[in-house]
Amino acid sequence: MRNPRDVPPLAPAPAPTVDLDAEADLTRCGALKDYWYVACLSTELTSRAPLARTFFGTNVVLFRDEHGRPVALRDRCLHRNARLSAGAVFDGRLGCPYHGWVYDGSGAVVEVPSLGPSQCGESLDARGHARAGLQVRPCDLGRLQRFDTLEQDGLVFVFMGGDSQRARRPAFRVPFWGQPEWSVYFMVTRFPNGVTNLVENFMDVPHTVFVHEGWFRNTARKRVPATVKRSEGSVLVTYKQEQDTVSGLGRLFNPSGMPMVHTDHYVAPNITRVDYLWGERSGFVINSQITPIGPTDSLVYTAISYRLPYDLPRSLVGHALKPLVRWYTTQVITQDVEIMKVQREGLLNGPGGGVFSGTEADLLHSDIEAYRRWLLEGGHGPGPADEERDIAFWI
Ligand code: FES
Ligand SMILES: [Fe+2]
Known part of the structure; x- marks a missing residue:
């Protein structure tokens, strides 16, 4: 019989879901280094x-x-x-x-x-x-x-994995770059968190009603159904809710109340692309390419591409509104920087950080982690199997 004073052995702590240290270390990051990463804007390098x-x-x-x-x-x-x-x-x-x-x-x-x-x-x-x-x-x-190095679409890229012929895919193209009907500008933001947590934040809808309340989306107590498709190194989330709206500048982009098509796209290992499209003539696309600096330190190059539905010369409207759109996106990104800092503070406070739990709303996060973990371990074999699922959550 066990002596009641015996302390039962502690169960081994579960391994962290995300190994931020290894992911940001050139000698331990496996195949994560075998991609082009943004080094700077072309205009920053004189x-x-x-x-x-x-x-x-x-x-x-x-x-x-x-x-x-x-x-x-x-x-x-x-x-x-x-x-x-x-x-x-x-x-x-x-x-x-x-x-x-x-x-x-x-x-x-x-x-x-x-x-x-x-x-x-x-x-x-x-x-x-x-x-x-x-x-x-x-x-x-x-x-x-x-x-x-490589220069394309206003960005300078660097390849840290040796000979760039080995790159696992070409450098990512900035959406609608060089297309006359679209306006594109860049934002460069230092984020106090690692790449996995950042791509998850950029793909995450439930946080928008808390972190960006009133700026982007308001709590609506509504059910959001979506399809999550994982294939060939990407996770594509298609929201099946045409009456969904974004507040803030949403009315400017959609004055006639067209149905909104919303997709969130993760491209391994470090890229997200969020599309809001209203009909053929109006759209707002946020593309983020994340460059790992250290375990909880990243530089994010965000390309904002937008097109407005007005009949005036498009380039004129786009140009005139750029300060307003830039001001708005800066506010939203600043809110994300702050919440990523708050997550980091919790994450790094003693052992047990990085062990995550989740619900259906987090399933796309586990797909992202599956790809990143596979690459961290060397990216051998075919990688995570293709998969398609329907999910639903409330915002
Ligand atoms: S010239 Fe570079 S350290 Fe001396
Ligand atoms: Fe956000």
């Missing part, structure tokens, strides 16, 4: 100054080479490891702020001021260099790790 970014905990410096092409290098000087992003760009080359070593777009050292004026091969050829007793040439000093 030919005058370097830009510092962090991907999966790894510091990277970005600059434009002599042809204006984006370059991404390890942000650590080969000499004494100073952060190169604190340096300067001139003629498409990057100079370290500490002793002035200069790197070209391939990451090679091309100039070392302390080697004197004959180092560059300008006044001395290789034999002359040796005859002069100079031991070291800049090109002998090695090369910084370089990451592939």
Whole structure:
């Protein structure tokens, strides 16, 4: 018989649903690194100054080479490891702020001021260099790790997984980019949470009536039926509720009360696209691409694409309303930043954080987690099986 004073052994704590640390660590993130991630807006990367970014905990410096092409290098000087992003760009080359070593777009050292004026091969050829007793040439000093880059639709992307030929899919296209009837603008937001929690927030309808009450959706005590389709690395949620409305700017987009078509789309591993369409002539699309900085730190590049149903020249209307739409979306995103901070505070407070529970409304979250977990574990085999389900929840 058991002594009543014996303390029953504690059941092992369940594993966290989401391993934020591993997901944001370049050496442990498995196949999550085998995708293009947004590094910056094209307009943020000038030919005058370097830009510092962090991907999966790894510091990277970005600059434009002599042809204006984006370059991404390890942000650590080969000499004494100073952060190169604190340096300067001139003629498409990057100079370290500490002793002035200069790197070209391939990451090679091309100039070392302390080697004197004959180092560059300008006044001395290789034999002359040796005859002069100079031991070291800049090109002998090695090369910084370089990451592939790509520029498209107003965004600069970086590939952290080695050769970008291995990318698991092409860089994501910004919805309606370059289409004259649509206006598109970007918002860049630092969010205090990891990628999984952020994509779940961006795909999550039940939170809108709490976090964005009055701004976006009001509590309506109504049942929301939807279909969740998981296939080929994406989760598509189609809401079957044509009379659903969004408050705030909703009336501006839908003055004649057209039925609303609402879909939420997750594209593995880090992208969401939310579409609100009213008929053929009006729409509001929010596309978020999330770049992991660290376990609870991300940069989110949000493209807002919209089209208004008025008969005036569309570009004119879209342009005139941009400050208002931008102000509105900034308010909504700020509310999400705040709630992601609140989630993070709970999550990181002692053991047991990251063990989630849920209802039918969270089923799409488990689909997202299934894809991300599979990629975290290396992304081998066919991955989570295709699946389609009907769900319903109340807002
Ligand atoms: S640390 Fe960069 S030049 Fe010395
Ligand atoms: Fe939100």
